[in-house]
Amino acid sequence: MSTTEWHADDIVKIVSAESSDLAVKIEGDAPFGRHTTYRVGGHATCAVEVSSVAELLIIGNAATSCGAPLAVLGRGSNTLVSDSGWHGVVVTLGPFSDWIKADTAGLATGADLTIEVGGAVAMPVLSRRMASIGVTGLEWMVGVPGSIGGAVRMNAGGHGAELSDAIVDADIVDLHQGQQERWHVDRLELGFRSSALDNHHVVLSARVKGAMSDPDLVSTRVDDIVRWRREHQPGGQNCGSVFVNPVPQEVSAGALIDELGLRGFRIGSAEVSTKHANFIQADSNGHADDVYAVMKSIRRQVFDATGYDLRSEVRLFGFDDVVAGGHAGDTV
Template sequence: MPARVERATVVTVEGRPLRVLESEPLGRYTTFRIGGPADFLVRASDRETLELALAWGEREGLPVTVIGGGSNLLVCDGGIRGLVVAFRTGGGEQQDVLPFECEDGAILMAFPATAPLSWIGHRTSELGLAGMEWAAGLPGVLGGAVVNNAGAHGGDVGSALVDVELYDLRRRTLVRWTREQLAPQYRLTSLKALPQPRGYVVLQARLRLQPGDPAKLRAIAEANARWRREHQPTGPCAGSVFKNPPGTFAGYLIEQAGLKGFQVGRMRVSERHANFFLNLGGATAEEALTLLEEVRRRVAERFGIVLEPEIEVIGEPKG
């Protein structure tokens, strides 16, 4: 099968060049490997490119959707109208820790939204800073993790968060939200509650970390990453599909309903962890959504519990 040829145009924005892709399949930008095309897409790994992309979108009168690492995300088969900005670290780029400050014995450290979540978990542990070791081995980047209040192993971003720097797309200004304004709850924040396309982009987050023993923290981070490798599937998936209901686990309920291995088209409930759905290759968003709704229906029928999706669905159905 011949390689797909990118349709790219270089435009000039505020005197600087910007590479814009046309009709770009969004399956290339999500861990599900599913999604119809964006009318236009810009890959941005730094604030300058992001701001150029936003300025171009405004100039062209386009709605703008910003995505991060593409985990926890299902893009519909019709794709996304307007401009999509994939704001993430480019392949092979190295992360570095930004300057920090001390407060009441804790360390306040700033990280860019493009920083991979797993890297933060490992790097802070190596530095002897506790609070993010739960993130080792997780997919995605910090910006998306802040929006979703991502978490694992009893920890989450909201527990360490001090504040976030946001770009206000409508006013084209920088704003700062405190943890209280973000109001993190279990897999939810006030940012996530906003309708798409959201009017804000996470640029940076400050985390409050506690000094600890580097050897012990490294061991915890490595154990967390190893647990994920041993208990969760590899391959195209979006992480946990459903939130855990109070007092139980979504994966347990799905397994007890006899749905491990259950399949719709090219989408399957993982035999390894029932709260993970796998794209077997060539799956559509319609198949993923059909599988999701059928699993919800059968669990509700069996246990009287209606599972709430953790993944975010964006875009339009195929016309």
């Protein structure tokens, strides 16, 4: 069965045959775009929230059998869905992957520890939870709206730090192989906003490093980061940074866009933020295709003026052409 021939009912039939004792509920013609931080875009052919690894493997097998593309949706950041929707299966991880374990009993100030965290946990939640018990090293996560799973997939970062600085390993489900493995940080091949993970890899959990400190000091640093982001980055309907810095630590995408005077550049219901040039804002009740059009125009203008071919940080679903290559910005 080709990727264009399958239907939601095909997924349902396979899942029903394999999971008579599991309560897997599949929603057809499911809202997708509105569950992203852009809050624009169309539906997916079907969507399901899984409550166990067993259910995840069943859904993965059904999608593979039908030739259906599958994507795991975390907190919906760094994601843009076309207005026409996406012919694929959207999976979200249920509470079984939303947990944090940090044993600080008996640890003195300065002592190292390893925190275990589920893939569905929001990074700001982890940051604040650790601050409340005096664990330092993850303060930067408070300003990143994604999940831990998404952070591993793209080596998320901010404020001079990134996940590769803290991660020890991650538990990964390979939906093609139907198995779960623990990947050491070296195997993850974390680069600037990239990793060795593909769409058939699902991050169940990760182990990250921290150190004991004073809760008040850590909480103050967290609050400082939140304050800085509010002052320098826009709120509203956006997905965070749109383009990867072409030369990390040296050439930023935002600076290149700024040099061309593109703050406020608008197409339809989308515009380059006037607060930060590497953010694209969508109007309330706006259109994903307008956001995409702004992305394409910016990329073309920057390339024509500077020779830098900007790579998208955004995962793009349902668009016919590709804004930019690279793992973080693949069109699905």
